[in-house]
Amino acid sequence: MTQTLNELELKGRAAKQAAKQLAHVSTALKDQAINLIADQLIERQEEILRANAADRQQSEQSGLGAAMLDRLLLSPARIAGMASDVRVVAKLADPVGEMLDMRTLPNGLQIGRRRVPLGVIAAIYESRPNVTVDIAVLCLKSGNAAILRGGKEAAHSNAALARIIADACTTAGLPAGSVQLIESPDRALVGQLLKMKDTIDLVIPRGGADLISYVRDNATMAVVTGGIGVCHTYVDSTADLEKARDIVHNAKTRRPTICNALDTLLVHRSVAPRFLPMIAQSWGQAGVEMRCDPAAEQILRGDSAGAPTAGAATRAATEADWGKEFLALVAAVKVVDSLDEALDHIARYGSGHSEAIVTEDYAAALRFLDEADAAAVYVNASTQFTDGAQFGLGAEVGISTQKLHARGPMGLRELTTYKWIILGSGQTRPV
């Protein structure tokens, strides 16, 4: 144990040393290393696939569900996809060294802010092994050293990927310690890592709510958390209902297991009798279960108008369903009397991730944009767009639901800070 902890300190020291050098490495050299990682992922794919097979075998034996097993799976096609994502990052503009607001003051001082790397970034994440590659490459491009700690399900895959990344860095001439993986499964190491505030500048937990709250409660350094998305879509009284059906259907079903998926559908009372059967039919075909408040349930059961209803399975929502991130083909459904009620519900139950309104009313759209307090606020579009690549950042290390430093998808820029640069010629400050 002591030996393992010391190993972590050594990694920390190597990362700090690497960060000091990475901050000043040219964009060309960083891109060369990143493209070499992409090459090597393809070239050494047998090694990756063997490691991945070992992970899958262990996970099958320990009874991991089919959805999780699929997230774990690497295939030649998925490896090719990873390599191609890596090449995208190489093509992104380097944020480091960008000068912001440079100007000359009346006293002749030239002053501006220069974008610089944060330093050492630790990421703690679960499951999908491609996260290892994504975070490593984004950290490299933004001039940061990375210390990675993946989930135990993907331990062999992550180790193989980290080896390939480290080898490519060394070959390209980047410092050893640029990207390091913590391989030991010892959970005490995470606790130890969170104490290393003199070494680590930022820790990013990516995973379930338990991981995130553990990191938030125990980290002594800065943390950017996120990835918990309790996302609402509100169908307003003036909504184009065909548009609304497509948006709501997409927001829930395109990928139900990601954080930007719809969790709760809010529908204005005046359109609920027409809209709910429409969406129930679409959702029914996709296997979505609807957890309804009494008003929605009544409409869908046809008790009031006797209208025919088809499609999705319904059951009564419980209090626990509001504000729940389902990560599955389940949606809570509530009928509301007004935009105000929708906004109040979102303020109470939302997680500050992604919120949408479907409306043809100008004033309602503006109010929703103003008042829904979330990282991403949509009018007439699917919340599934909340994603670094979709937002034009090229890639992301995660989606922040906090307000400080970064909000929403975190790309290269969000892995940087700035320093004030002041060029003088002997200026002193008058009393």
Added chain:
Amino acid sequence: MTQTLNELELKGRAAKQAAKQLAHVSTALKDQAINLIADQLIERQEEILRANAADRQQSEQSGLGAAMLDRLLLSPARIAGMASDVRVVAKLADPVGEMLDMRTLPNGLQIGRRRVPLGVIAAIYESRPNVTVDIAVLCLKSGNAAILRGGKEAAHSNAALARIIADACTTAGLPAGSVQLIESPDRALVGQLLKMKDTIDLVIPRGGADLISYVRDNATMAVVTGGIGVCHTYVDSTADLEKARDIVHNAKTRRPTICNALDTLLVHRSVAPRFLPMIAQSWGQAGVEMRCDPAAEQILRGDSAGAPTAGAATRAATEADWGKEFLALVAAVKVVDSLDEALDHIARYGSGHSEAIVTEDYAAALRFLDEADAAAVYVNASTQFTDGAQFGLGAEVGISTQKLHARGPMGLRELTTYKWIILGSGQTRPV
């Protein structure tokens, strides 16, 4: 006690309610309220001066030092200065609502980031009563509600100022709860405040190292800390020594009690025999004590060359003097062999606040700007310029020495966050 704690919860609720409204108040109305605060500071100055006299009397009785008493003092001139600073903030551009990087994606989605207030900001600070006015007005302008907790020395003054601010807000039509002061001296309230993460979005501690580490260790919400400045100025082998003397003298003596004042002077060995006697003479006239490493001490004592030395009192530096924020007419002095040694010393002992090099060498200047890791990095200028007003921010709530969110002087922009705004026309995300 329970009653007091409940009072804090009530203040929190009022602040949250106010923040919701303040986020959408027009710039014109905010500026009107801010200008009214300035008017009322002048109009009600008798009330302020009476309260201030009570604070001074108490502080004199409890034996507060002259420097601290001076910081506490309000006079008609200082009140006029405060009012004039307030009017400067009214004239600053409103950061709220600024759109960043708005663009249209290939699928027709219009997307950009909108600058929005953080919400509720708590500030915990010591001593100078003008901080009450500064922070209140900056929070108002940036659309945030403020909960203020000042030092007990200024309790009466802060209470008078907060009354005037609250009255002006109400008169102007801003929500009650926009600016609230915690008046009870009960220290348990600070602990309670730091637990209110559902109410308070950001806490800013401004004061000594003890306050800052207490807040950092106990806050459950985001914290931006700073104000601890261990600032170095390095006089390079190629420095223009006259320029260096002026810069170094100003950095230490203009105001020795503020965080951007020089703490440690580093001098290249090749110029130390000429430069140290020069600065010792200047500093001697200002009453600066020099705590010297052996090489500097030898030069200043004239033991080696027998050169005449005059001026500043010298004594041997101890290890505790490196990395110490003196906040007084004291400076640590060290002779170094190279820029590398200077940078290593700064990396080891600096607090990430303000660092300066005096040099005529282009490469040395560029290296220092690259490698000194601090909020503000200077070439050939006094570190005393690190200040929101000097940097063109108009004013500041504090100076951050952390890397996340804000670095260096925090003005209006640093009291905001952003939300992604996405305007669609029915877009759904393809699989």
